Amino acid sequence: MPELPEVEVLRCNLEPLLVGKRISDFQVLKPRVVRPESPQQLENGVAGCSIKGVGRKGKFLWLDLAKVRSRKTFHLTIHLGMTGRLFVQDSGDPLPGHTAAVLGLGWKRLVFRDPRSFGRVTLETDSLDQLGVDALSDEFLVERLRDALASTRQAVKVRLMDQRHIAGLGNIYVCEALHLARVSPFEAASKLPLGKVKALHQAIRNTLQKQVELGLKLKLDFAGEGKSDGLFYFGSASTQTPQSRERFRVYGREGEACPTCGSKIVRAEQSKRGTFFCPQCQQRE
Numbered sequence: 001m002p003e004l005p006e007v008e009v010l011r012c013n014l015e016p017l018l019v020g021k022r023i024s025d026f027q028v029l030k031p032r033v034v035r036p037e038s039p040q041q042l043e044n045g046v047a048g049c050s051i052k053g054v055g056r057k058g059k060f061l062w063l064d065l066a067k068v069r070s071r072k073t074f075h076l077t078i079h080l081g082m083t084g085r086l087f088v089q090d091s092g093d094p095l096p097g098h099t100a101a102v103l104g105l106g107w108k109r110l111v112f113r114d115p116r117s118f119g120r121v122t123l124e125t126d127s128l129d130q131l132g133v134d135a136l137s138d139e140f141l142v143e144r145l146r147d148a149l150a151s152t153r154q155a156v157k158v159r160l161m162d163q164r165h166i167a168g169l170g171n172i173y174v175c176e177a178l179h180l181a182r183v184s185p186f187e188a189a190s191k192l193p194l195g196k197v198k199a200l201h202q203a204i205r206n207t208l209q210k211q212v213e214l215g216l217k218l219k220l221d222f223a224g225e226g227k228s229d230g231l232f233y234f235g236s237a238s239t240q241t242p243q244s245r246e247r248f249r250v251y252g253r254e255g256e257a258c259p260t261c262g263s264k265i266v267r268a269e270q271s272k273r274g275t276f277f278c279p280q281c282q283q284r285e
């Protein structure tokens with residue numbers, strides 16, 4: 001599932017291709033991804049609009065749209081779900097299988113392909129309104145992390161994945177950041193000492209920033225068929241070379257050596273998700 005870095009890399013790639021373009025039409029091939037509007041309502045809402053920008057918060061992406069001769073912009077929000085892909089292709093090319101929705105842009109079109117139909121396209125901003133602070137934004141300060149952790153009895157990893165408090169982290173980058181900060185995923189969030197909260201804040205920022213930088217350096221194949229969850233899945237074809245492969249510290253590396261101490265990395269179930277950690281480096285307080 002794409003997390004903040006993957007969506008940010010996608011945003012950076014789409015922006016120059018989309019800004020300034022005018023939407024000629026909107027086709028829905030999988031009505032389930034459009035909600036709560038009807039496909040017709042959505043088409044009426046966006047046809048004829050121009051694209052002013054491409055935004056992101058957490059794992060959500062949106063297009064800033066404006067009607068002709070209007071300065072007021074509004075969001076067309078897209079959530080990629082588990083395996084959704086978003087890419088620009090020539091209007092003459094055949095549509096790929098599992099295409100969920102298509103924005104016509106004259107000679108080009110923006111294709112939203114969603115094999116599992118967990119994605120969503122909407123003009124409503126309810127999902128965005130419910131998000132907490134974006135983990136890559138300037139508003140994500142140590143104090144925000146401290147407050148998010150202090151007000152719960154949950155384990156730190158579970159809290160970090162709750163998008164209503166901090167938006168953008170999923171299973172992969174939470175595991176990575178916790179290892180970098182030497183914090184146990186099972187630690188009670190509210191028991192984390194301030195020093196560890198600071199280390200964790202720094203680790204979250206570093207992990208996400210580095211990953212975005214890596215993704216922006218790669219030539220990615222956004223329409224590709226990559227299936228590996230956990231890789232830079234938008235561009236899995238080009239991540240198969242050793243130079244560009246994502247190198248996770250602990251995620252997906254059960255039984256391998258911890259990059260810090262050499263102990264074996266362990267996988268455990270936590271809230272029905274696989275949690276990867278080093279039992280030596282990440283001990284509870």
Ligand SMILES: [Zn+2]
Pocket residue numbers: 258259260261262263278279280281282
């Ligand atoms: Zn270790």
